[in-house]
Amino acid sequence: MKKEERMAYLQEKLQQCKEEVELLKREKFELKHQQMEAEKLQFPWAGNLGHWEMDLVNRKVIANPLKIEALEYDPKKDHFTIEDFVGMIHPEDRDRAYQDMKDHLIGKKPVYETEYKIVTRTGKIKWFYDRGVIIKRTEDGSPHTVKGIVFDITEQKLAEQRLIESERELKKTNQIKDQMMRIMAHDLKNSLGNVVNIFELMLQDPEFFEAKEEDEIKREVFEASQNSMTLLENLLHWAHVQQGTMKLEKEEVRIAALFKNIYDMFKIHAMQKGIDLCIELPEDEDLIAIGDFNMLSTVFRNFTNNALKFTNKGGRITLSAHKNQNGVTIQVVDNGTGMGEDMIQRIKRKESQSNTGTENEKGTGLGLLISKDLIDGTDAKWIIASAEGKGTTMGLKIPSKP
Known part of the structure; x- marks a missing residue:
């Protein structure tokens, strides 16, 4: 090949190489552009972006001012090691974040990527999203430098938490509504239905009933009405407790007044069932507790109603109170049918029970569930002791006036 031809051939090859280099440059530019666009799509909150670089050999971290300021430090004065x-990462997230970085450094993951809570200089909690990659290695191939980006995603996380809490509250409200509707549709309807049916019979044929039968009907109407009122009050109290709208006051509560309130409410019911309902208080002391009178009335009304339900004719129910080392112990003690340990544990777990009483009295088990919820919101301690065939004691240990 002549010299001129050889030169022309070399120039042609050189031109081809230049064109290939330019093509590679354009492809690299396009690839970089696509990567940047992908990152924009993946991280729409890029306004909170901060850069960081971690030197694994010298154990130093270089971060841009945005990240340093987000942690409430001075970018000009404060310098940090790895x-x-x-140490700033919240203890709950520290191990996981460390493992995510380790997985990238040993090659298990192509990119370091994690979310964690971090504690600022003044103790505030923020959420960060971190993403990085190894950009430099040592001569032996070990990771030398990791470079990455960080996003402050605190507002996003708080918004997610608010949404989760709203969904939880909505679900809870729906559950409360559904349970109330079931109880109202079944128990309250049945109780009020009995009253309506009895009055309907009396209005249709008033001369059909003898005086003795009328007295029995009046008793049944009274019991049905009382049960309906108790159930309705329990429902309202329970709904307020579940929704957190019931505010409990701390006031002086005279135990004698509390017991008189309970006694007056149930004395006719106890007399009709042939049960001795009595009050036992120290004669030389005016016992005073610190609590909410309405809450205590609700709890002991439910305790007494439960005792009446499961005490046989001729039995005894005692409302008693005495001082203890730290306050006052208030109890409802009966010698009724009692219950086993399994039933006691179910009550403590707030599993609603609906059992038939000694004279086939119906119930929902809602009373004790409400009582447990009310007690749990105070500094009172619930007392429950029972044995099958030996009666039941339910009560509270509550603070007393010094």
């Missing part, structure tokens, strides 16, 4: 930054 250990400094790891």
Whole structure:
């Protein structure tokens, strides 16, 4: 090949190489552009972006001012090691974030990527999203430098938590509504239905009933009405407790007045069932507790109603109170049918029970469930002791006036 031809051939090859280099440059530019666009799509909150670089050999971290300021430090004065930054990560997330970084450094993951809570200089909690990649290695191939980006996603996380809490509250409200509707549709309807049916019979044929039968009907109407009122009050109290709208006051509560309120409410019911309902209080003391009178009335009304339900004719129910080391112990003690340990544990777990009483009295088990919820919101301690065939004691240990 002549010299001129050889030169022309070399120039042609050189031109081809230049064109290939330019093509590679354009492809690299396009690839970089696509990567940047993908990151924009993946991280729409890029306005909170901060850069960081971690030197694994010298154990130093370089971060741009945005990240330093987000942690409430001075970018001009404060400098950090890797250990400094790891120490700022919330203990709940520290191990997981460390493992995510380790997985990238040993090659298990192509990119370091994690979310964690971090504690600022003044103790505030913020949420960060971190993403990075190894950009430099040592001569032996070990990771030398990791470079990455960080996003402050605190507002996003708080919004997610508010949404989760709203969904939880909505679900809870729906559950309360559904349970109330079931109880109202079944128990309250049945109780009020009995009253309506009895009055309907009396209005249709008033001369059909003898005086003795009329007295019995009046008793049944009274019991049905009382049960309906108790159930309705329990429902309202329970709904307020579940929704957190019931505010309990701390006031002086005279135990004698509390017991008189309970006694007056149930004395006719106890007399009709042939049960001795009595009050036992120290004669030389005016016992005073610190609590909410309405709450205590609700709890002991339910305790007494439960005792009446499961005490046989001729039995005894005692409302008693005495001082203890730290306050006052108030109890409802009966010698009724009692219950086993399994039933006691179910009550403590707030599992609603609906059992038939000694004279086939119906119930929902809602009374004790409400009582447990009310007690749990105070500093009172619930007393429950029972044995099958040996009666039941239910009560409270509550603070007393010094």
